[in-house]
Amino acid sequence: MEVTDEERPLIHHLSPQDEDSQYTRDGTVDINDQPAQKQSTGNWRACFMILGAEFTECMAFFAIGKNLVTFLTAELHETNVDAARNVSSWIGSCFLTPVIGAFLADTYWGRYKTIVIFLLIYIIGMLILTVSASLPFIVDVPSNSGIRRVSVYLGLYLVALGTGGIKPCTSALGADQFDGADPVERATKGSFFNWYYFSVNIGSLLSGTVLVWVQQDIGWGVGFAVPMVLMMSGLAVFVAGRKVYRYKQLGVSPLTRVAQVVVAAVRNYRVVLHEDTSGGIEHSRQFRFFDKAAIVVPSTREKGPAAATSPWRLCTASQVEELKMLLRMLPVWASMVLFFAATAQMSSTLIEQGAAMDNRVGPFTVPPASLATFDVISVMICIPVYDAVLVPLARRATGKDRGLSQLQRIGVGLALSAVGMAYAALVEARRLALARASMPAMNIMWQAPAFAVLGAGEVFASIGILEFFYDESPDGMKSLGNAFAQLAIAAGSYLNSAVLGAVAAITARGGDPGWIPENLNDGHLDYFFWMMAALSLTNLAQFAYCSIKYRGKTI
Structure with a gap:
């Protein structure tokens, strides 16, 4: 680093220990591309603004994703199968684009610039989606007109592109704010990831309750406009913190x-x-x-x-x-694809199932998408229980520091996904029996255990796969390993879309209503859930075989 004449007197009076403590030692720089000073950059002062941007992005993402199947069926008049397939394809795209964002951030733009550019794309997508949702009230056009459909999907896929630059970069930029060469800051970095995951779940919780209610009871335009305004404020706060961030210099992608x-x-x-x-x-x-x-x-x-x-x-x-x-990890990655195809039901077929149930709970009317709140609550309860109770018990049984190995943890999650699908099948069979006997509709709260079990499965499998890819990836490819884990979510969503299409094509031949018709009372959604449960069990058996064969990286 070149030293100016003004800096020489100050540096002259600093001891080597003072110089070491004044600047970070992990290679991070400030906005002027100079070594980052510990007192004026990074740490929690920077992380709060980064977490704010991530929180507003999560609010917007879940405000769309949790209730999208309802919007497509109620507003665009899509069939149940088409809506479920389109939701899965959109979610898959949201977890596919992070590979693009990670590549641009690591190779050309850096994390800060990538987040700013993709946040702007995201906000443009939200604006188009908000306008398209309000279009029938602005001009006299049918709610399912071609221009409205085009604008809706243009907005949706701009959002999918925008999220690709945010998901892989905010957590990494936040981690960059702690000096990896400083023992105190390195320990604090773990707390950042806890708060990062907490902000994601709080955004999901608020979207699944407050924003879903706004969409259903006030209007879709308002329900999309609120998170759009929040994202604009999040972008302003994020940019305002640019002078206090620490930046990693670019290397080979x-x-x-x-x-x-x-x-x-x-x-x-x-x-x-x-x-x-x-x-x-x-x-x-x-x-x-x-x-x-x-x-x-x-x-x-x-x-x-x-x-x-x-x-x-x-x-x-x-x-x-x-x-x-990376190639040796492929069989484990493949097992996660079917797991995420099972959890994708929480934003597609389980919402459609809830729409066919009695959604009155006491004096309240519960939107079907709000049942996904039990997934979030399950995650937020299971994480501390896992750390405080299950890990010590498993540690005594296995003698391992982590209690369960990463592969064992993933295996438990895969088993829970099969249990969740089997429970959903039992609920649907009971709901159909009541509907065909002209008895009162089954209450929507019977769905809550399915969401809770699938949420517990995410605590084991989703977090387990992130740890697995981080530990097993080469030192120079940790970010690629994380992107690889995100790709499993995308592949699972695309697989779910393909399976739904195949089921509709095969079961609706010859004029039959099929398993998932417009009126679920005429179909057999329970057969679909049983099929997913059987596939999940088969997947668990394949994963167990691969786990026995897996030897890990050799160093």
Whole structure:
């Protein structure tokens, strides 16, 4: 760092210990690209503004996602199957775009700039969605007109794109505010993740209660406008804190490192292995095709040193092993796809099931989407119970510091997803029996245990997979590992959409109403839930087999 004449007298009077304590030692810089000062940057003063932006994004995301199936069926007059499929596809896109955001943040823009740009895209999407929801009241057009449908989906997918730059960057930028080389700040970083997860769940809780009620009882336009205004204020607060943030300097994108191995392996085919042990990673014999990426090809030697050492023609053995680590985690990742397909029912078929039930609870009328609140409450209760009760008990039984291993924790979550689907099937079978016997409708609160069980499953499986990918990913690819975990949610949502389409096509042949018709009393939604329960059990068996075979990364 270049020192100005004004700074020299101050630095001259500082001892080496004072200089060390004045600046962060993990390489972070301030907004002027100078070493970040501990007293004036980072820590909780910065995190509160970052958490504020994340909170407003979560309010907007859940305000749309929790009640979207109701909006599509009631306002756009989509069928139950089409609405459920479209909701799953949209949610899948919301968890697919973080790969784009993470790549841009790590390679070109940095986390702060990426968040600002994608927040603006998000707000534009919310504005279009708000206007489209209010369109029948602004101009005389049918509620399900083509122009309204186009504007709704344009707004939805701009929101999906916007969330892609926020989800992977806010947690990482928040973690950057604590000096990883300082023992005190490093310990405090764990508290930030607790508050980060807490803000996400509070946003979900408020959206599932207050905003869903506003949408149902006041109007969809107001229900979308409120979180849009909150996001605008969140953006203003976030930008106002730019001078106190700590910033990580850009390095080589992990996606680029992976792509280099694949391209070099395809290009290279001879056998002069370029050994490298600087990364400390032991050579493995799995996926040996990619070892060709660490081969020096004679033709590149003849073209000169620049060609021979191009990272797109020659990678280190450590770099090859990093890709192999990611590939070894693929079977575990695949098991999570079906888990998230099961939990996707909370924003699709379970909402449709609730709409066919008696939603009066005492003097209140409960919107079907509000039942997802029990998922959030379950998560918020299970996390402290897991830490305070289950971990000590499991630690005594297993002798492991964490109590359950990450794979064991994921396995419990997969089992709970099967239980949740089986319970939903039993409730639907009972609801159908009452409806066909012309008896009073089943009360919507019978759905609460299904949401609670699936929420408990998320505490085990969702958090477990994040820990698993963080620990098992190579040191230089932690962010890619987290993005990989997010991709499982996207894949699960897309799988749910495909399964719903297949079920509708197969069961509605020959004029039959099918399992999920417009009037659920004419169908068999319980058969669909039983099918998901059976698939979840099969998935659990496959996961158990993979867990036994999994050996983890070798360092």
